[in-house]
Amino acid sequence: MILRPRAEDIAVIGYHLSRIILGLGLTMLLPLGCAFLCGERGPFLDFLITIEIIFVSGLLMMQVCRAVYESGKKKASAYEKSIDSLDPNWMHGMIMVALSWLAAMILGAIPLWLSGHWISFLDACFESMSGFATTGLSLAQDLDHLSLTHNLWRHFTMFIGGQGIVVVALSFFVKGFSGAFRMYVGEARDERVLPNVINTARFIWGVSFTYLALGTAALWAVGMKNGMGSGRALFHGACIFMAAFDTGGFAPQSQNMLYYHNYGMEIITAVLMVIGAINFRLHYHLWTGNRRELLRNIEMRVLFVSILATFIVTAVGLKTGGSSYASGGFLVLLRKGFYQLLSGHTGTGFMTVYAEQVGKEWSDLSLVGMICAMALGGAVSSTTGGIKMLRIGIIAEAFVQDIKKVIFPSRAMVEQKFHHIKEVFLEDKTVRASLMVTLAYIILFGIGALAGMLCGFGFIPSLFESTSAAANVGLSCGITSVGMPAALKVIYIFQMWAGRLEFIAVFTLAGFLLAAIKGK
Amino acid sequence: MESKNKIFNSMLGIVWEVSYALALMLAAAVICVIVLLVKI
Numbered sequence: 001m002i003l004r005p006r007a008e009d010i011a012v013i014g015y016h017l018s019r020i021i022l023g024l025g026l027t028m029l030l031p032l033g034c035a036f037l038c039g040e041r042g043p044f045l046d047f048l049i050t051i052e053i054i055f056v057s058g059l060l061m062m063q064v065c066r067a068v069y070e071s072g073k074k075k076a077s078a079y080e081k082s083i084d085s086l087d088p089n090w091m092h093g094m095i096m097v098a099l100s101w102l103a104a105m106i107l108g109a110i111p112l113w114l115s116g117h118w119i120s121f122l123d124a125c126f127e128s129m130s131g132f133a134t135t136g137l138s139l140a141q142d143l144d145h146l147s148l149t150h151n152l153w154r155h156f157t158m159f160i161g162g163q164g165i166v167v168v169a170l171s172f173f174v175k176g177f178s179g180a181f182r183m184y185v186g187e188a189r190d191e192r193v194l195p196n197v198i199n200t201a202r203f204i205w206g207v208s209f210t211y212l213a214l215g216t217a218a219l220w221a222v223g224m225k226n227g228m229g230s231g232r233a234l235f236h237g238a239c240i241f242m243a244a245f246d247t248g249g250f251a252p253q254s255q256n257m258l259y260y261h262n263y264g265m266e267i268i269t270a271v272l273m274v275i276g277a278i279n280f281r282l283h284y285h286l287w288t289g290n291r292r293e294l295l296r297n298i299e300m301r302v303l304f305v306s307i308l309a310t311f312i313v314t315a316v317g318l319k320t321g322g323s324s325y326a327s328g329g330f331l332v333l334l335r336k337g338f339y340q341l342l343s344g345h346t347g348t349g350f351m352t353v354y355a356e357q358v359g360k361e362w363s364d365l366s367l368v369g370m371i372c373a374m375a376l377g378g379a380v381s382s383t384t385g386g387i388k389m390l391r392i393g394i395i396a397e398a399f400v401q402d403i404k405k406v407i408f409p410s411r412a413m414v415e416q417k418f419h420h421i422k423e424v425f426l427e428d429k430t431v432r433a434s435l436m437v438t439l440a441y442i443i444l445f446g447i448g449a450l451a452g453m454l455c456g457f458g459f460i461p462s463l464f465e466s467t468s469a470a471a472n473v474g475l476s477c478g479i480t481s482v483g484m485p486a487a488l489k490v491i492y493i494f495q496m497w498a499g500r501l502e503f504i505a506v507f508t509l510a511g512f513l514l515a516a517i518k519g520k
Numbered sequence: 521m522e523s524k525n526k527i528f529n530s531m532l533g534i535v536w537e538v539s540y541a542l543a544l545m546l547a548a549a550v551i552c553v554i555v556l557l558v559k560i
Contacts, residue, residue, distance in 0.1 A: 211534075214534070271541040271542065274537075274540065274541035278537060283533070286537060287534075288529055288533075289532075291532065291536050294536050294537070304540075304543075304547075308544075308548065311551055312551055312555070315551060315552060315555040316555060319555055319556070320560055326555075330549070330553055330556060333552045334548065334552050338548045338549075338552065
């Protein structure tokens, strides 16, 4: 029998959700300050209105939830603690995370919609979810004339979403509570760097801010060397850094990275993309002296092999398909072929070619190579999307174990180990968990591909775009545009959301809603 | 002294991470050459 959730459960979820929403409102002070400093009056008002909406709705929600909880407590004494000191359980934590991301999408879309550069509120929501989920697919109109403030917000959503909305709230705005770990896990961060989840969140920010300083400085220098003014080069450097390190893929100009057409920019962003695809736990070990871990870690080994293997497929596809990149010589193949592949594999979505070129010029084989790369993704507990390297490594080790069991004498004990920070014995439950998530991703890719085909697009382009959305990549072969059907936009939004949260929080929310409808 | 060590270790960590990315690009460059040279 399914039990219907109590009003107190909804109140606990709503109360903590309102705290996260208020934290999100505070992050909008950055674009607000930018608008003030740049003298952009319209964008200043857009953000001021949004912040007011967030604070009014957040505080109202907080008070209503508190009142509902207190009245429920008096009647049934379901929970004895006050709502402030009550630790959310696993169900609360997961649902809070799932709803936080939806709330962030809607609230983050308001200033974008008010700017007039997005045709509908749905388009603005698409852009907002694409930013928070670090995807990079864009429906902006006349991006080249978008205000600095709105452009900064687009990229800042990637910086927030890459680290995790809950991580932002835990680090800066919400005082620690023991339910924090449940929310942290719900955001697809199943590995703690440090024993305390708040310290883990702060370490993640430490790494991010260090690279923010280094990456922005490097991109700023390259921009100035190429003739940009210092202010403009700094703005572009900061935006490109946020999109590269957080494996997002937005760029300030509509031509994406092709706009710069510069070796320096491409090399720096390629390095940042790879660093963004590294597990934060591995960052911690490398930064604390355990540098051999880089060579021994299963994820880093699989990532290296996987990137090169998928690149071979793509490069061969480009050559046999008669692409101009292959006939253009070694450097062209590296800059156009490998850059796109690396961008796809790390889940970034930066492009140095036009989306239409990918759809029309790239052969099916090269697109299949790209689809595999996008689906595989980077490391777990990084800013990337996709199936992730640890799971691929575990599944590969399980295959080896099974083959050994067949080959070795029946009495032989076959124990498979892999190295991930420490030596780990391969257990059936670990393999099962990896296979479950992999299967869920494959189904998600398939749903989007089917939807694309129902809208009249071919199989390979539909699968390409669907994988790009669900694995939070952002590469496009031309399907994502303002003119695509609204239903497809909604499906891509769902894919970005479910793919970023790695399903558990989404399934918990679905179960909660089902229980609310059918429960007794 | 301890904080100096911390900063030094962090910097070395960054150098290793950047080296990994550069090694990846170098390997990709080799693949490019091989793919272009081999007749397919």
